[in-house]
Amino acid sequence: MLSRTADNLYWLSRYVERAEYLARILEATHRLSALPLAYVGTSNEWESAVATAGCSAAFFKAYDEANESNVNDFLAFSTANTSSIRSCFELARGNARAVRTALTVEMWDSINTTWLELKRFGNGPTSREEFSRFLRWVQESSLRFDGSAYRTMLRNDAYWFSRLGVYIERADNTARILDVKYHLLLPEIERVGGPLDYFQWAAILRSVSAHTAYHWVYRESLKPWLVADLLILREEMPRSLASCYEAIVRNLDSIAAAYGRQGPAQRHARGIRTRLQNNRMDGIFQRGLHEFIGEFIAENNHLGMLVTEQFLT
Amino acid sequence: MVAAFDEMTGHNGDVRPAYGELSRWLAEVPPDVLDYRRREAELIFRRIGITFAVYGEADAQERLIPFDVVPRIMSGAEWRLLEKGLTQRVNALNAFLNDVYGAREVLRAGVIPDDLIFRNPAFRPEMSGQNVPYGIYVHVAGIDIVRVDAETFYVLEDNARTPSGVSYMLENREIMMRLFPELFSRHHIAPVEKYPDELLATLKSVAPAKTAGDPEVVLLTPGVFNSAYYEHSFLADKLGVELVEGRDLFVKDEIVFMRTTQGARRVDVIYRRIDDDFIDPLTFRPDSALGVPGLMSAYQAGNVTLANAVGTGIADDKAVYSFMPEIIKFYLGEEPILKNVPTWRCREEEHLAYTLDHLHELVIKEVHGSGGFGMLIGPAAGKVAIEQFRTKLKTSPKNFISQPTLALSTCPTCVEHGVAPRHVDLRPFVLTGRNGVRIVPGGLTRVALKEGSLVVNSSQGGGTKDTWVLDG
Numbered sequence: 001m002l003s004r005t006a007d008n009l010y011w012l013s014r015y016v017e018r019a020e021y022l023a024r025i026l027e028a029t030h031r032l033s034a035l036p037l038a039y040v041g042t043s044n045e046w047e048s049a050v051a052t053a054g055c056s057a058a059f060f061k062a063y064d065e066a067n068e069s070n071v072n073d074f075l076a077f078s079t080a081n082t083s084s085i086r087s088c089f090e091l092a093r094g095n096a097r098a099v100r101t102a103l104t105v106e107m108w109d110s111i112n113t114t115w116l117e118l119k120r121f122g123n124g125p126t127s128r129e130e131f132s133r134f135l136r137w138v139q140e141s142s143l144r145f146d147g148s149a150y151r152t153m154l155r156n157d158a159y160w161f162s163r164l165g166v167y168i169e170r171a172d173n174t175a176r177i178l179d180v181k182y183h184l185l186l187p188e189i190e191r192v193g194g195p196l197d198y199f200q201w202a203a204i205l206r207s208v209s210a211h212t213a214y215h216w217v218y219r220e221s222l223k224p225w226l227v228a229d230l231l232i233l234r235e236e237m238p239r240s241l242a243s244c245y246e247a248i249v250r251n252l253d254s255i256a257a258a259y260g261r262q263g264p265a266q267r268h269a270r271g272i273r274t275r276l277q278n279n280r281m282d283g284i285f286q287r288g289l290h291e292f293i294g295e296f297i298a299e300n301n302h303l304g305m306l307v308t309e310q311f312l313t
Numbered sequence: 314m315v316a317a318f319d320e321m322t323g324h325n326g327d328v329r330p331a332y333g334e335l336s337r338w339l340a341e342v343p344p345d346v347l348d349y350r351r352r353e354a355e356l357i358f359r360r361i362g363i364t365f366a367v368y369g370e371a372d373a374q375e376r377l378i379p380f381d382v383v384p385r386i387m388s389g390a391e392w393r394l395l396e397k398g399l400t401q402r403v404n405a406l407n408a409f410l411n412d413v414y415g416a417r418e419v420l421r422a423g424v425i426p427d428d429l430i431f432r433n434p435a436f437r438p439e440m441s442g443q444n445v446p447y448g449i450y451v452h453v454a455g456i457d458i459v460r461v462d463a464e465t466f467y468v469l470e471d472n473a474r475t476p477s478g479v480s481y482m483l484e485n486r487e488i489m490m491r492l493f494p495e496l497f498s499r500h501h502i503a504p505v506e507k508y509p510d511e512l513l514a515t516l517k518s519v520a521p522a523k524t525a526g527d528p529e530v531v532l533l534t535p536g537v538f539n540s541a542y543y544e545h546s547f548l549a550d551k552l553g554v555e556l557v558e559g560r561d562l563f564v565k566d567e568i569v570f571m572r573t574t575q576g577a578r579r580v581d582v583i584y585r586r587i588d589d590d591f592i593d594p595l596t597f598r599p600d601s602a603l604g605v606p607g608l609m610s611a612y613q614a615g616n617v618t619l620a621n622a623v624g625t626g627i628a629d630d631k632a633v634y635s636f637m638p639e640i641i642k643f644y645l646g647e648e649p650i651l652k653n654v655p656t657w658r659c660r661e662e663e664h665l666a667y668t669l670d671h672l673h674e675l676v677i678k679e680v681h682g683s684g685g686f687g688m689l690i691g692p693a694a695g696k697v698a699i700e701q702f703r704t705k706l707k708t709s710p711k712n713f714i715s716q717p718t719l720a721l722s723t724c725p726t727c728v729e730h731g732v733a734p735r736h737v738d739l740r741p742f743v744l745t746g747r748n749g750v751r752i753v754p755g756g757l758t759r760v761a762l763k764e765g766s767l768v769v770n771s772s773q774g775g776g777t778k779d780t781w782v783l784d785g
Binding site for chain 1 (some may be wrong): 359360363478536537542543546547549550555556557560563571572573574647
């Protein structure tokens with residue numbers, strides 16, 4: 001297939017995935033900020049939301065203060081922020097339009113309908129109720145798109161490139177949450193803070209839609225190191241780093257088999273996966289959770305570059 | 314102006330045979346059903362994303378062309394006449410282009426003045442002496458036809474460069490079949506869905522003779538910002554070929570390749586929807602970012618076929634158009650089956666004088682214009698506009714031609730309140746390959762939705778209709 005087509009498919013999936021992630025972060029933040037201060041500590045949740053979205057620098061160029069209305073606007077509706085939910089959907093639809101012929105009717109219909117419906121929200125909902133409906137709509141739109149891709153695409157390189165986009169983006173998103181919140185997830189002896197953190201842990205789990213999953217996997221009340229374990233090493237948890245890399249390697253292998261050729265992207269991805277498989281949480285804590293996450297984000301970005309070099313240009 | 318010929322009720326109000334069923338159906342169907350279907354169709358168009366862009370309108374980056382749910386109907390006999398006329402016309406166009414870039418007999422015989430060719434901006438000296446496969450220049454032609462009475466069809470324009478609109482012919486039919494299955498079962502309508510197959514066969518048939526194996530065909534688009542982008546992606550999909558932009562192609566050793574996820578792949582035929590000017594920055598406009606550097610060298614080496622060929626714009630020229638009856642006679646030795654609209658070439662003194670004296674009753678067109686822009690419709694124009702054109706004509710007469718204002722035929726059309734006659738034209742699509750001419754029965758009918766308006770162009774408030782050719 002055309003390199004440009006593969007590139008558009010890859011970014012189409014990435015942008016839709018990113019939009020959903022932003023909606024989850026905002027939802028979790030709204031939840032935390034609705035709790036009395038005594039339960040969540042004194043940290044500014046809105047500032048932390050901006051950091052988790054990975055756009056602190058751009059945000060503070062536009063605003064002096066991180067508060068509910070500024071952050072809502074910047075992460076959801078701003079046209080100045082190229083990673084706002086609105087921008088993501090617009091970029092996704094732009095990419096989709098450029099590769100109409102590579103999409104199934106259902107995928108096009110789903111992303112085009114999302115783009116048309118987005119206009120209904122104008123420059124942003126005016127009430128909290130409306131805003132939370134908006135966030136739910138974003139997640140439903142993403143699910144609809146993902147589902148239509150999964151159900152209707154031929155299992156060929158077009159599909160594998162679009163899946164790669166999903167998982168590389170998802171791995172980056174999960175890693176960013178961990179990067180911002182790592183201090184809450186350290187083992188008990190190293191931790192500063194107290195029972196207040198319970199709601200923070202719950203919020204982290206919600207932002208990766210794993211709150212219920214946690215209880216099924218561990219059958220325990222929330223423990224920070226188990227939250228970290230779930231998000232990093234558990235392959236059965238769909239947004240964990242390990243699960244993303246299982247999928248990345250699988251899709252890259254399919255491409256390699258179809259093209260009859262392995263390349264740097266395949267080798268690099270397998271390296272990351274092996275490291276995740278051979279690690280245990282206590283080992284990671286010993287060498288430093290923050291360092292581990294930082295390295296992972298860099299390695300994941302590097303994979304994105306290798307994929308681009310090997311296939312998309 | 315004479316009263317227009319209505320294709321359903323003729324001049325005298327009696328329903329013509331081809332419209333028998335439709336007129337009965339229109340009488341039966343409640344008006345709100347039509348209106349409901351119209352809105353349903355609009356929703357479908359919007360969701361599929363069948364849109365077009367109007368250049369220079371900021372807020373309307375993607376607009377819908379209004380779709381009229383009342384079909385236009387032609388009898389089999391009418392169509393056969395058109396088909397013969399179109400085949401003749403396109404054969405003559407190809408013979409003419411072959412000659413202009415080859416032996417130039419038409420000029421030596423004095424049929425056409427030399428300067429009309431050599432001083433024409435659409436003439437491409439790069440193509441002189443160039444052999445194109447099987448002598449075919451215009452592989453896809455869109456010939457605009459208007460009708461003034463039961464027997465008389467005129468050719469209004471020959472579009473020999475990159476005619477668009479065929480996606481509407483195909484999509485309009487799909488939508489009509491979805492919205493009005495019952496109306497279809499009451500008619501025998503010749504299908505149009507074979508067009509993509511015919512187009513692909515045509516394109517493959519003109520691949521360079523030395524092509525090994527099945528030719529690799531691609532469709533070259535200027536990109537998503539082009540007004541016809543939807544059509545480009547639609548056709549690429551139906552043809553099953555890659556939709557490429559200039560940056561997806563490169564030329565090495567006079568061979569064209571496309572960049573794929575598995576490396577470079579050789580390209581044999583390019584169905585290009587980019588104008589000559591932009592196709593190769595090394596040969597034509599150096600500021601073009603849309604084209605492929607070196608493409609002309611590969612083309613001239615005979616390693617790739619471009620459809621349509623480079624330089625066909627000369628046949629689009631409205632002053633050249635005025636010579637079409639002579640051109641047909643010169644190459645084919647036949648009388649034209651389809652008439653030309655009588656045309657005054659303002660480059661000639663007498664014609665200019667006549668035009669200036671009759672501005673209020675003529676249509677004035679720029680020789681290189683398209684899309685209904687840069688045009689004056691005398692009978693509908695105000696004093697100011699007429700005087701503006703008078704000045705333009707005097708300063709650069711060569712840029713203009715004039716024609717009588719034709720009473721274009723009308724067809725029943727959904728309007729604000731009920732159904733009323735509106736003026737229409739027709740663009741059939743004519744394919745020419747190694748094995749001759751193919752025309753899918755039908756075409757794109759454009760309709761001027763404003764009462765009394767003669768401008769059918771989508772950029773100026775025109776709509777489209779499904780065009781039915783009855784079997785038998």
